Amino acid sequence: MEPAAAKLIGAGLAAIALAGAGVGIGTIFGNYLSGALRNPAAAPAQFGNLLLGFALAEATGLFGLVIALILLFVF
Amino acid sequence: MASVKEIFELHPPMHQFEIKQWIPIEIGGYDVSLTNAGAFMLGTVALIALFLFSATSKRSLVPGRAQSVAELAYGFIANMLRDNVGTAGMPFFPFVFSLFTYILVANFLGMMPYAFTVTSHIIVTGAFALFIFFGVTLLGFIKHGPMFLKLFVPSGVPFALLPIIVPIEIISYLSRPLSLSVRLFANMLAGHTMLKVFAGFVIALGIAGAGPLLVMVALTALEFLVAFLQAYVFAVLTCIYINDAIHMHEH
Numbered sequence: 001m002e003p004a005a006a007k008l009i010g011a012g013l014a015a016i017a018l019a020g021a022g023v024g025i026g027t028i029f030g031n032y033l034s035g036a037l038r039n040p041a042a043a044p045a046q047f048g049n050l051l052l053g054f055a056l057a058e059a060t061g062l063f064g065l066v067i068a069l070i071l072l073f074v075f
Numbered sequence: 076m077a078s079v080k081e082i083f084e085l086h087p088p089m090h091q092f093e094i095k096q097w098i099p100i101e102i103g104g105y106d107v108s109l110t111n112a113g114a115f116m117l118g119t120v121a122l123i124a125l126f127l128f129s130a131t132s133k134r135s136l137v138p139g140r141a142q143s144v145a146e147l148a149y150g151f152i153a154n155m156l157r158d159n160v161g162t163a164g165m166p167f168f169p170f171v172f173s174l175f176t177y178i179l180v181a182n183f184l185g186m187m188p189y190a191f192t193v194t195s196h197i198i199v200t201g202a203f204a205l206f207i208f209f210g211v212t213l214l215g216f217i218k219h220g221p222m223f224l225k226l227f228v229p230s231g232v233p234f235a236l237l238p239i240i241v242p243i244e245i246i247s248y249l250s251r252p253l254s255l256s257v258r259l260f261a262n263m264l265a266g267h268t269m270l271k272v273f274a275g276f277v278i279a280l281g282i283a284g285a286g287p288l289l290v291m292v293a294l295t296a297l298e299f300l301v302a303f304l305q306a307y308v309f310a311v312l313t314c315i316y317i318n319d320a321i322h323m324h325e326h
Contacts, residue, residue: 048311055308058301059258066261069268073089 011071017064024057079279088271092195092264111191112199119181119193123173148176152310159314163321171317174203175310182263182302186295194305195263197256204256207313215320226323255312262305266298 032050036043077085098109130141138146152172156164178194185192193199215223227244228237273291277284 051304052308052311055258055262055301055304059254059261062261062265063257065265066257069089069264073087 007071007075011068014064014068014071017067018061020064021058021061024060025054028053028057077279079275082275082279083272086271086275088268088275091191091267091271094196112193112196115181115184115191115193116199119177119184122184123176123180148172155310156314159311160318160321164314164317167317171310171313174313175306178203178259178309179303179306182306183299185263185267186298186302192263192267194259195267197260200256200259201252203259203309204252207255207316208252211316211320214317215323218321219323223320223323226319251316255309259305259309262301266301270294270298 028050032043032046035046095111096108097111097114100106100108126141127145130145133139133142135142149172152175153165153168156168156171160167181193184190185195215226219225227241227248229240229244232240270291273287273294276287277291280287
């Protein structure tokens with residue numbers, strides 16, 4: 001295989017990591033919403049935890065994206 | 076009409092992260108030039124200091140707009156520390172406050188067109204994370220002495236599981252600075268690169284570029300949210316690590 005092709009395939013594979021981030025963010029917001037609709041009084045207190053979970057889930061996917069970007073633009 | 080490939084060759088999406096020398100300075104054979112990164116770091120600090128000094132210079136009983144913002148920022152971080160660490164964490168308020176404001180203002184400054192994002196370089200975020208890591212470890216050993224090592228031995232775990240649990244705890248402790256620094260750096264790098272890539276689509280599509288342009292407006296809003304969130308998460312995790320060092324596994 002040509003190195004250039006291998007680079008592009010590798011970058012594409014690394015970007016699959018973002019699927020996990022999508023699942024994670026969806027789970028967090030979906031569960032927050034279902035919890036908030038059951039008990040709206042308790043919802044505002046958990047908003048900070050919601051944002052924390054969102055950022056943590058998003059970051060794991062971005063690790064993969066950074067690998068893809070490094071493969072594309074650095075090598 | 077230029078193709079996407081031509082546009083990216085002319086304006087590479089990663090070009091915005093390049094360090095450029097602004098004022099060359101050399102002291103004793105070392106290159107200590109003022110670069111765009113250094114200039115934006117100084118600008119960030121100057122902006123924060125200027126705002127906080129001017130906002131709190133009057134100290135009126137009924138705060139004006141600027142003083143309200145300064146008090147809001149103070150209360151935000153003070154509450155965060157009180158919630159996560161308790162009153163024992165208040166001596167660390169200045170540290171967490173300056174960390175939060177610095178990252179927040181640096182992220183927001185980077186959102187300006189043509190501006191340089193200081194936090195998009197892992198050397199900057201890595202320095203913060205290592206500083207926090209070593210500081211927290213030192214703090215734990217000063218507070219608890221050798222007993223701090225009990226942090227790696229969770230209570231209530233069956234004795235037979237300890238050979239597995241302890242290495243996992245140690246690895247997760249050691250990977251803290253890595254995840255803390257890469258999280259901030261990756262978010263900034265990915266966000267700004269994404270904006271640039273979409274900007275390339277807008278130009279390549281000509282009139283039909285209005286579609287990606289609308290997406291870009293939404294993405295810019297998302298980037299502002301991320302800029303705040305990452306500063307918030309960095310500060311919260313610092314609080315959690317400080318809590319671990321002060322209270323260990325008490326609660």
